Amino acid sequence: MTNPLAPWRPTAGDPFDLRKVGHLLRRAGFAAPLGVRKRLVRGGLDAALAFVAPRTAAVAPADERLEDVVAFGKIERLRAFRAWLLLESAHPLRERLSYFWHGHFATSNQKVQDPRAMAHQLATFDRLGVGRFDELVRAICRDPAMLRWLDNDVNTKRQPNENFARELFELFTLGRGHYTEVDIREAARAFSGWHVRDGRFRLLGHLHDGGSKTVFGTTGKLGGDDIVRLCVERAESARFLARKWLRFFVHPDPEPGEVEALATVYRREGRDVGATLLTLFRSRLFFSAPAYRSKIKSPAEFVIGTVRLLGGRGKPAHLARVMGSLGEVLCEPPSVEGWHGERAWLSPASWLLRSNFVADLLAGRRGGLSVDPRKLFGRLERPEHRVRAATNMLLDGEIDAAARGRLVELASAQSGSDHRAACELLHAVACLPEFQLC
């Protein structure tokens, strides 16, 4: 049996082309303009991966601007700031992983009611999201927003609250079926006294149960960090994460063999998330046909991706509001399970909203998108050339003959290369079912 994560090598018949670089940038980032994609095609896979995850990782802009964001005390500002990071970041994988972890460790400000705490949690994802998973989990176990969200700040020695311990096992590290109710009760005791005071994590000794506990067959005076270690060292944890990453980065229905292969890489890389994912992004599995456009774009992928594909600029506050209207209100996931995604993203209403969003952007009616479609098309006059330019720009040139034919019909019926005609053509491409797929 071949290893699905064996490195993919370009060949004459299967080169590293616009299609592949577009796929990589959509999955490991939030897409990029055609000019960038063409440059990366010339540079090859290594250059593309260096673009996605530059080694000279500068200080995250979130760290530099964190105080300015929380100064307003408004969750809307934080949402706009996150949209700005997705648009502008020089480290696409970091932002992509922060976005992933925000759905994985789903925390809602509706209960937390503290934009500062939410901002700090997201900054933790920026800082540790690409590093070792156990370090990230340890930080999240001390995160004030998370402790409030899952009621651990009322978990005491006398009245243990199991909510956090249960979600740590079920949603964050192991998945359902790999722990017992006894494990949960004992782990809850280990996290007792892990509270929030004045917006900071505090381990309150008088509320902490320092007695002996038994979790996963290990007995001792276990604390919260011991529980995290026991979780992340279990083989189920590696498979749980591998399955989730494959669903998020590759395709919605990963095979058991693919999961096992990625879990092996994860363990081999010392639970380093970035290194594991870079192996995945180099793999034959990642560039396989079933992976290509196999996922439905989330509102963030659709909104931010469209602006980036068009090489324009948008007003982040407006983009964050649009994402909310499409069903993805950042910092307010629907439940502790996060957003279910895939088919849940699309409905007749959201389809119409997506279409209207693109129309508004192209017409410059809202959102302040400064893109000039005429520039994008240059002096292309022939309908076939204009359709090719539009599909290259938005779909890496991948479109079936029937759809292409309809687009050529539309372009032929248009007069000249004026602004309106260019907008109509781009809007038509953005409304194709293919464009809704990531």
Add this chain to the structure above:
Amino acid sequence: MDSARSTPVLTAAKRTVRCRGFATGCESGMMGDAMVTSTAGPRRVLWLLVGLMIGLPIAAQAPLGLDRALPPDCVAVATVVAPGRLVADLGAAIGPVPDGLPPAVQGMVSAGMLFVRTRLGGSIERFVNRVAGNGLAFGVQLRRGRPVPLLVLAAREPVDAVEFFERIGAAVHHEPDTDIVLVSSPHGGLDTLRAGWRASRSAEPQSRPAAAPDAAVHGRVDLSALRDVVDWPSVTGLDAAGKVLFAPLLAVLPASAHLDVELDVSDVLQLTLRCDGSGLQTRWRGLMAEGGGDRSRPPLPADGLLQLTLDRSLTALLRQPERFLSESETLDVQSFLSIADAIDGAATSFVEDLMGGLEEPIVLTVFDAPDGDDTARSPLALPGFALSAGIADVRVEPVMRRAAQVLTLIINGERAQNRQRPFMVRRAWSEHGKGLCAEPPMWRGPGRPPVEDGLSPTLLFGQGHVVLASTHAAADRLLAALRESGPRVTRGDRLELRGPAIAAALERARRPLELARMLDEGETETAAKRFWDAAIVLVRAIGRLEVTADYAADGTTLGLTLERAR
């Protein structure tokens, strides 16, 4: 209108203008200058001779005679006594371009100035002196609802004026008549001007009323004619806050036949708009506390950012909301009162016992945040806001104290639900006044403190006034200013802004403000920095800006005074 502060400025400005008129001898002096400096070719000498023969009598009438060339049905007319002098004075009053503008903006300004100078063949002042050195009149006539601009120039160098308009192109039509140049955008306007100009030379002088013969610019707008073609802003269309703020002023426009405009330029720039209608004759008079009469206000201390005082009575509004507001707004007011009346128990009326104990109107004064370690406070350092009023009945003091304590209790209850520490109420006392202050809890959380850390809501009584402020420092500084220099006399509405202090406050909060531009406007970090660099420099250049509205039985006057920071 603020008699204690602004009158000397106004008087000085007018005196300067008058002196200048005499010194230059507006007409003869200017012609004399032209003779001395005109050493050009024979054509120019010929023009000057013609000018001497024909222009002198015209100039003797100028500038008031020029506007008589304009048709009587003009909806707006403006005359400028000495345009060249006006340009020079404007340059002196509001120029030069302030230092510190971002290089990109500075470059744009310089390029623009260079373009204008190239286009005009020299400085703007010199150009204006050549083409309209002896005055100009500008009018707007309405033809089928569309505005037709008309211009009459008393040129010192008519040839230059003609050359200039020929360069502009066919869209602007012009016609010289000795040293007068008639200009109109549609060609038909020239016929009107020509006929008007010829008739004016034989007509009785000053057929059009002169608004202010000593102003650098004066004009008149025919509001009754304008109302036929322009949709007038409706007072009833405003929301409740809009009605309270603007109704007495906006209600003047439909009641006025004309609006006189004057511009005086000396060390300060002063624009005066005077309507013949009076807000005192409308129902909105009921919203005014003093009916345009004199009253006192606290002084704006040197470190104050701005002060706003409107001649309004909240008591009158709350007593009879149905008289001024819509049905839904009235319901909102009644809902508010049902809660407000309960704050100090059933025996106390918010309107009669609390508001009734104050001497309205209320004055808003804004102070910069006190000096301190900027890294130890929120990046968005808020200024201090202080609302003040005189005390009419000393029994209001215990009512307000109790109300303040109950409000703090409610706020602390809400904070506790969000796991926030409470504001601690303590007695506040200083040599200027005494009262209550709610101090914020010490910030122990991660990062720099939140905005609310800079708040210390304070209620102080002293100097015959009560002050409700967002910070103790603001309340105390206002009472200190009252104690040191006493109240000022003012009337009508008045807004005073101090540019340098506002610029300093903006500078202190510029990082969050930059981020706001990036997030709300989609600007790059560089563009957002540039925007605030330019905005702060421009605001700093405004030494003082004062806007006043003076309500009288025979008219309403809106004034704007701009003083450049030096």
